[in-house]
Amino acid sequence: MFSPLIDELMQALRVLPGVGPKSAQRMAFHLLEQERQGALQLARSLEKAIDGVSYCNGCRTFTEESFCGICRNVKRDGRTVCVVESPADILAFEQSGSYSGHYFVLHGHLSPIDGIGPEDLGIDILESRLAQGEIQELILATGSTVEGEATAHYIAELGRRNEVTVSRLAQGVPLGGELEYLDGGTLAHALNSRRVI
């Protein structure tokens, strides 16, 4: 409809969540008309981030270093590991200010029918770390969906086999609730009242 370059830009913008054809058109024109400098900056940032960012070797969160800031922080206690579904969950815990251990990011949950198994979530990495004995407590903070519960149950079993204390965020997390939407106070409460499973 427009020139090939503009069409290409609009098509590219549609990878963003919530962006349909209309929004893509609006964004493209906005960038071309009013934000040429910002658009260039965006393009460079995107390229640098995609090239540079991968998973932390410790916790699998996004980072461009081999280990993220939390994993490198010597003041934090690596014997306690909190297992979460997404990097956004780490942010929620950090804002609650009541956790000083390490994390492990699954980037999803077990989903049998979609063919997503333990290896796809790095659980094999976590398992070998449990076997090495450096972890003493696992806090399972996967979502309270059926899939999140099943994932927690599976990791809990691995923890028990390696004689690691396993607890699950319990009270304060509503059914079907997702961590990143909870406020710090609720999360701090959930963290303090976690139960061993």
Next chain:
Amino acid sequence: MWGEMNVLNPAIDFQPAYVLHTRPYRETSLIVDCFTANFGRISLVAKGAKRKKSSQVSLLTPLLPIHITWSGRGELKSLRDVEVAQYRTVSMGLGYYCVMYVNELLLRLVPKEEVLSSLFMAYNHFVILASATDLASQQLAWFTEQLRRLEFLLLNVLGVGVNFHCQPLTGISIQPNLYYWFDVENGFVEATSVKTEAILSKSASEHYKIVQGRDIFLGEQLLQIGDFLQNQNEMIVPSKGNKEAYLTHLSAPARHCAKRIAHLAIMARLGDRPLKSQALLRKVWHTFKDSS
């Protein structure tokens, strides 16, 4: 649980159902595959289900008995309402993965909008069993039998059931002391031309053997499986403390054979595309089976 009236009166609202699977659809919606008591397997769109952080999305989950209301006559219906039929605490151990395996089987094998009430009832029963039991090691064999029962019922309602009492080609009964070839097309056929005793000794750890690319079984196991499948009195939910309720009905060799035959019959229906949930089920089975 669902009232009798709802099961018998196939209105389009508040239908007893289970969610088999959900997947994202467009930005904020879900496509929900359901198994219903009165309308068979159907696909629905739950519009805006992801946006609303609503209670709706948390009810659209496997293992939970629900009532659903929908509209639309096309292949993709619109979900109007969903309610819990009964809250249930669910064990997230092996039972969960077995239900997911069965869900994928239903998604792959059961045609849409074919009313299969007997299968629905059996499925409901199986989900209750899977949710209620921790599947500690002493219950595993018992649970395996329940899974086999559901698999063979599924094959029956699909019109490709296995006859464990007679040979379909000749109509001759299966004898306990004779050996039988099995293939999916012909069922069991007596193995007359092979010296089977040499191949399959009773003391061997193998309870069936693949000879020249075909499976061979002893009649004794087949009859045992056939009798077990005919006996429907076992459709009760054991109470947790009652150990006797978990008594098995098949000998270990028969259980082993039943698994192989179910596998062969199901694989023939699935074709080239294997089940995704099966690899995970196998892995989880090994992880959980040693725990008590």
